[in-house]
Amino acid sequence: MQGIILFLLLASTYLMVIAKRMPALIRSFRYQSFFLFLVTFLAAFNEKVIELYVVSGMIILVKVFLIPYFLNLTAKKINLDENLGLFVNSQLSLVLALIFTYYSWVLSVNLGFGQGSLQSVAVTVAFSVIFIGAFMMISRMKAFTQVVGILIMENGIFLFASSASGGMPFFAEIAIFFDIFISVVIMGIFVFRINKLFTHIDVNKLSRLKG
Amino acid sequence: MAIFIILGIPLLLAAGALIIKRERLFGVINCLGYFVVLCFSIAIFKETVLAGHIRVLFNFIYLDLLSVVFILVTAIVAIAAALYSIAYIGKDIEQKIISGKKARFYYLLFNLFCFSMFCVPAVNNLGMLWVAIEMTTLISAFLVGFYNSKESVEAAWKYIIICSVGITFALLGTILFSYAFSISGLSKSLNWSDMVPVAHVLDKNILKIAFIFILVGYGTKAGLAPMHTWLPDAHSQAVAPISALLSGVLLKTAVYAILRFGIIIIKSGELTYFTHLMILFGVVSLVISSGFILIQKDLKRLLAYSSIEHIGIISIGFGLGSPLAIAGAILHVFNHAVTKSLMFFGAGNIVSVYKKHNMNSIRGVIKVMPFTGIMMLLGVFALTGFPPFSIFISEIMIIMAAFNNSSYFIAVLLLLFLAVIFSAFIFHFGKMLFGNLPKGMKIVGEPLSGKFVFLFLSFLICGVGIVLIFKYKDLLWLSQRLLQG
Amino acid sequence: MLNLLTNNLFLFDPLALFFLAVIFIVSLPSIVYSFSYLKGEYSTAKILLAQVLLLAFVLSMALVVSVSNCLIFLIFWEIMSLVSYFLVVFDTKQAKSIQAGLIYIVMTHIGTAFIIAAFMILHNYAHSFDFFAIKNACQAMPSQTKDIVFLLFLIGFGTKAGIVPLHIWLPYAHPQASSHISSIMSGVMIKTAIYGIIRFVMFILGVNSSWWGILVLILAVISCLVGVIYALMEHDIKRLLAYHSVENIGIILLGVGLAMFFTSLGLPYLAVFSLIAGLYHLINHAIFKGLLFLCAGSVYKATGTRDIEKLGGLIKKMPQTAAYFLLGAMAISALPPLNGFVSEWLTLQAFFLGAFNVIGGNKLFLGICAAMLALTSGLAAACFVKAFGVTFLAKPRSHYAESAKEVALPMRIGMLILAVLIVIFGLAAALIIKLLARVSGSTLGIDISSMTFSLNNFTLAPQTARNIYLSTPTLALWLLIFGIVGFVIYRIFGRGKSVIYKTWDCGYYKLDSRNEYTATAFSKPFRVAFSFFLLPYRKTQKIRESFYHIKSFSYETHTTKVFKKYIYDPVLAIVFKTAKAMRRIQLGSIHLYLGYIFITLLLLIIFIGQF
């Protein structure tokens, strides 16, 4: 059961890699968050930890509804062309994504997770999500993608946290959630400002400060 | 209980910034507030030195020598910045650069920023540590983008994105630590004070990988090359007092975080691993920054790169790991904070008079504003490690430690690049401070509060340098206990 | 085990006292001089500042030579450099002085880096910075380490002293500082570097292998020749003097190097004797170079130019300054019976005596070094004939020199004091050498009670060789007598009378200053003879009216500064090139920046085994 969810989660990440346009990206992020929620929820169900229920609740609240909604809102406010502007075209990105997955599998073995155990799969997926998120940030031009990229990475981290160390202490978890949400909001504000000042959000063109 | 006052006052002041409508008045109140904070942080420093460590609030706040040192540094730079803000913001309002409303906004952010930075050394839980550091980023992003010009917004964007990415890795590292802790069959907790005692039983392999994430993550925030790229942009665009806080304290808080994890690594018996990584990053930062300093054209960026250099020196110092080196490094944290704030304030004055960052069009500062000019001159020599100023002492300690560990290569690199950087600084500042002033430039006066903060800092620079030669023994004693937790 | 400070911070052994004496002997006249020199140059406040800096400078030097702890030494050493830097850039109006200050402070700082390294290595063995602790620890030090430390010290202090090829800052810094400062810098400050070499290499480290001495001797010889040859080519009087500082540092180091050499060969008397020679020349150079710089300052004050091609005929306008300069010039050209003569004689004698006592090829080596010293003194004499002759003699070459007046009283007093000292140190050699014997004896740790250096209070007489004597008083006396004799002959036998008339002009109707021999012309033979090293080149420019008639013809000749061109400029170029290349990693693309982070992370994880 959990295996399937993890696989879907990875699949949704790959969807994001090949996404060329903004709405697609946000939609697949929503999927990813949803699967993350499922994973956490199952973990809560198995371990019968009340805190994990709350955490999963927060995931579905913040990551599945609030943040994508907010992103769409901003996207609508600044009526930008929806292309993400790829440095690396989607096919090659996919290849790289697979490489990252392999790499993270190696890493998970290094970290001493049992071969083939569900946990190792989870960790592999988590790491690959993180790396792919970072890769997205590097390889996409638009400011939005970078926001999304950070969110993806954070999803990966959550997955890792809940699957590997069985989640962090509760208040830390909450604080981190709060933090992430704030950061997204603030980034959104700056996206506004950039759009106002530069009349585009193509951060690749932001190169006044050099040397 | 002093810690609550230290944490509380900034919050109160932040609230006050919303209420009190008269900026100038509030500036003064601000200073008073931070003066109190300074007093209490000195008190708490004493207390901790005697008690070893303090835990309050169900072990949520945990203070040992390391943290109080950083609190003290923060307090000192904060009051300096508060003092300088009065003059600086006042001038900005006069020149209609910002409105009174925005000034109050500034003070609000200023206080929140300080609060978050005071939190970093105070908290015990590593997750909360992460949160605090992320908060510093989010708040200071606004202060970087304060003037809302194209450059400043670009800088702010780069700052927030790069630091968030870095910090995300740091979070991963933190979780790996907690994972290592949880699989060791002990209770599940992220409290540093719980982890340290059992550090030796944790899984080395996981710790190692975790530490890499930590080092890269917080290293980004600390401005270690090659993750330093946000730093010159942010520092050069921020409001002058904030530049001082950024390079004086913010970088150090990240270093503090690295050290917290580093101590666990050391305790788990992986000293050489820690040493190698720290020295590697330190040397890289030193080399890269020296290159950029040499050909820099923008005054504030120059100072920013010099911060990278000094962070490099500090991390080399901690990397060397002998008591002498650590004493040197801690001292360097303090000295660099003080000296660099002085330099940034001076740069702020210069820029506000000349209206330019470009050093080629800044000439004859000594003539235009004698006081600032002379202070800058002292600052330059202090910053580049000339006696009798304090940085000389800390650098000599680190070099000495390098020789004592008979890691001659590091020592030679240090000496070489310090010489290069020194030359570069004299090359730039010699032309800028002396030389004939450009046309239409006339002698200007400086406000008193500005002068006062300069005197305060220069007193610290000179005084510490001289005192420390004689208080050397105590310092070693402290530093020996520093990494014991 | 690690303590930075010990209880006794100061050490007043004979060596320190000697250097203190040198510092104050030169500084006091300069301070007297400075009062009226600065007047009219700057505003009152700035003059005050200048005087404060001057005092700080003297004080720091005094502390440098009298502390007994490496770290404190280092601190005062740096403070000394700092203050002198401020004094160099004091005249902030000129971009040249800023440039000079830059070169100076950078060079000296690099030197300091070497010194720091040496100190740290010593500290590793001694676990203390106290001189005597280190001295004791040095007994047990392996000789390779000693060699490294020696080299570090040599480079470090050599930079300050201006040993070729580390001398480039001198000709920039000395002319830019105001003259009394130059006189202190050149007279005393560079001597503190010699102090460093003597103190740390000879006194603390202890010479144990003979190649140290040989290396120092070779460097010294090179410095002598290069310094004096460059000086011959100079027309800026202060640069000329600065280059002579390089030369004289070379001569001093000849003495010091010989002392090292003989110590390592186990010839105590000769070691003491050579060190005496070195120290004697050191104090002499301090005196006459101080005087010469003060005179140059007076000339500059009176005429407003330092280019001797524009001067001339000043001996009639400012007779006293001229007399002092002549005295200084005679002393530096080692003419009897003045002090320069004594110390150069001693140095040469040290070579000869050494040659009598060493064996085989060393004899020849010493002989050739001695010959080079002789060449140096010959060239120096030529150079000062040029300097004095062109500056003070014949007709004024420009309006600068025509409007000159004798300088104010305090300046003349300052010069007078040093001039008197020159004569004293020339005539009272036998007495002074007794004192110096004590200094060098205590420095080398050799008991000198059994050694004699003089026959009586008038006559120097080295012990080791058969009746070698030098008695400047007698010589002076005879010179005087014969001079009078000559005068008497002149008066008695000469029946004709003296007529004042124009210089013979080959029938050309009016001879003026443009017919005089210029400094450039004077140094032409040397320029040609040493062209292999000076690489001279000329810029000629003809302005023609028609093909046949050339309206004006300008001709200037320059020499290539080989060390700057072939050592320093390339290095700088490389450094800047790399820096510029480095700049390319940061062109403002945030994606690139994120990439750095990501790649660093991946690499570190991949190579985790390496750490």
Next chain:
Amino acid sequence: MMIILQIILFILTAPLLSGLITKIKNNLRMRKGQSIIQPYYNLVKLFSKDEVISETASWIFRVTPFIVLSSTLAAAILIPVFIFASSAHHMGDFLALIFIFALGRFFLALSALDTGSSFGGMGASREMFISSLVEPALCMVIFAISLQFSSTDISAFSGMHAITVSSVVAAIALFLIVIAETSRIPIDNQETHLELTMVHEAMVLEYSGRSLALIEMASYIKQMIFFFLIAQLIFPIGGLPLGNFVQMLLWVLWCITRVVIIAITVALVEVSVAKMRLFRVADFLGFAFVLGVIATVCAILGV
């Protein structure tokens, strides 16, 4: 007493030597030539003439003749003539000799610059050039000699001593140096007044009358001193045997002849070679220096 005697002897005989050389040269050139005592006539004439002093000249110009003379005489009393050690040998040694000559030369060059005539400058420049190249060679020679006698005292090799290879080579080197020092062909030419060729003459061009006489005197004596040194080096001789009149006579005769021999050699050289360019002088003196080195090596090897 000895010193006074020696000085008087030098003053009296030095011009004769110069006259002799001129005479020999003329005879070798198949001329009748002036009388040997012509130099005395010149001196007397000069003393009786008025002297013209340039209006641009300063006191330097006036004092120079006395300084030149006194320095030369001071050098003269260092030379042992009658006995082993000259009675003034406490005053200085061989090395002091170099510097004493330098004193005179220094002032001569200054006085040449003093008048502001371009001849003077030219002469001064060339003179200082040559002399500065002479010094290392001279030093090397002295080094060789003093190695042989293990002392830089001039008296050390007065008196009978073995004639070694080293001392012969040293003597040859010294001979070359003397040619340069006494401004003879091929370095310089005493007889010409052609501005391209003259060095010493150019320097003293502005001098006339008594001053010139003193300077001429000084140069005669200088020449004498150098001849004595060479003579003592290769034709060693004991001290004056007091008492027996015949022996004394023989001693004096030998003393004179050996100087004359050197004079003849100089004359031969002067008539047989042509004057060389100024810039070739470096090579010439370089050769002298090399000879000095060879002499040193011989001395080290003990041959």
